[in-house]
Amino acid sequence: MKERKLRKNDILLIGILLVISGLLFFFAYIAKDSGGSVTISIDGLEIMELPLKDDIRIELSSEHGLEEGHRNTLHIKEGKAYITDANCPDKVCENKGSVCYVGETIVCLPHKLVIKVTEGIASDMDGVAG
Amino acid sequence: MMRKYTYSPALYGILIALAMILSYLESLVPLSFAIPGVKLGLANIVTVFVLYKIGAGSAFLITAVRVILISILFGNIMSFAFSAAGMLLSLAVMIPMKKSGKFSVTGVSVSGGVAHNAGQILAAAVILGTKEIIYYLPVLCISGVLAGICIGLLSAQLIERVKI
Ligand SMILES: [Zn+2]
Numbered sequence: 331m332k333e334r335k336l337r338k339n340d341i342l343l344i345g346i347l348l349v350i351s352g353l354l355f356f357f358a359y360i361a362k363d364s365g366g367s368v369t370i371s372i373d374g375l376e377i378m379e380l381p382l383k384d385d386i387r388i389e390l391s392s393e394h395g396l397e398e399g400h401r402n403t404l405h406i407k408e409g410k411a412y413i414t415d416a417n418c419p420d421k422v423c424e425n426k427g428s429v430c431y432v433g434e435t436i437v438c439l440p441h442k443l444v445i446k447v448t449e450g451i452a453s454d455m456d457g458v459a460g
Numbered sequence: 461m462m463r464k465y466t467y468s469p470a471l472y473g474i475l476i477a478l479a480m481i482l483s484y485l486e487s488l489v490p491l492s493f494a495i496p497g498v499k500l501g502l503a504n505i506v507t508v509f510v511l512y513k514i515g516a517g518s519a520f521l522i523t524a525v526r527v528i529l530i531s532i533l534f535g536n537i538m539s540f541a542f543s544a545a546g547m548l549l550s551l552a553v554m555i556p557m558k559k560s561g562k563f564s565v566t567g568v569s570v571s572g573g574v575a576h577n578a579g580q581i582l583a584a585a586v587i588l589g590t591k592e593i594i595y596y597l598p599v600l601c602i603s604g605v606l607a608g609i610c611i612g613l614l615s616a617q618l619i620e621r622v623k624i
Pocket residue numbers: 416418419420421422423424437438439440441
């Protein structure tokens with residue numbers, strides 16, 4: 331059957347897609363910039379902005395707007411943010427590890443939670459400090 | 461020479477059941493790369509198989525039923541939205557790719573894999589209201605290509621060997 335054999339067009343298509351991926355990686359990399367703060371959004375609603383320079387530990391729960399029984403603990407330590415003790419089924423947010431560059435996110439889809447690194451306060455302070 | 465077949469509801473039932481088992485099996489193995497939406501998509505073997513063996517309409521029907529049933533059984537409205545967006549974009553790309561006759565099963569399946577991930581990312585960006593999810597696109601593009609190659613090679617074997 332002719333459809334079974336890998337053809338020149340397939341290789342070309344795969345090659346082009348890999349090149350596009352490489353370019354996307356490259357642009358994502360050069361666009362990186364250490365952030366000043368993280369914003370916490372739950373169900374699309376921003377509830378908090380925290381500076382990355384202050385170490386802190388916050389247990390996010392229903393009082394922050396998560397659904398009843400959903401829990402994630404957000405840590406900020408040495409300028410990086412990460413999540414532990416999440417009781418979501420997929421643990422994708424925990425496995426994401428720490429984030430610190432502008433635009434980086436930790437997403438917990440089951441809990442509709444998004445942690446996003448922004449330029450925030452630190453960049454203003456750098457400007458002042460010259 | 462094409463023979464005319466009439467496909468029984470039982471065949472559709474078996475194919476849907478098979479797709480659901482593959483979805484479920486995959487959910488048991490946490491192949492998480494710390495990125496939402498990265499997975500092999502074993503159930504797409506059934507989609508590709510039906511696309512080649514029966515036709516575009518049936519592929520759509522069987523995939524849509526699988527996505528709806530899996531969401532009712534194991535997911536929620538959010539996971540349904542992501543799966544549906546991925547499925548629709550994936551089929552919207554694979555059907556014309558197959559029709560063009562310029563690509564093998566693997567090429568069709570690769571473009572479907574990438575489109576599937578792009579659909580999920582777009583749905584996530586819209587639902588969660590964060591355009592930064594787009595940063596996942598490079599990883600999802602590569603994982604879509606790799607998954608598409610695996611699914612394509614497996615499907616090609618099945619298309620050739622399995623008679624329905
Ligand atoms: Zn999570």
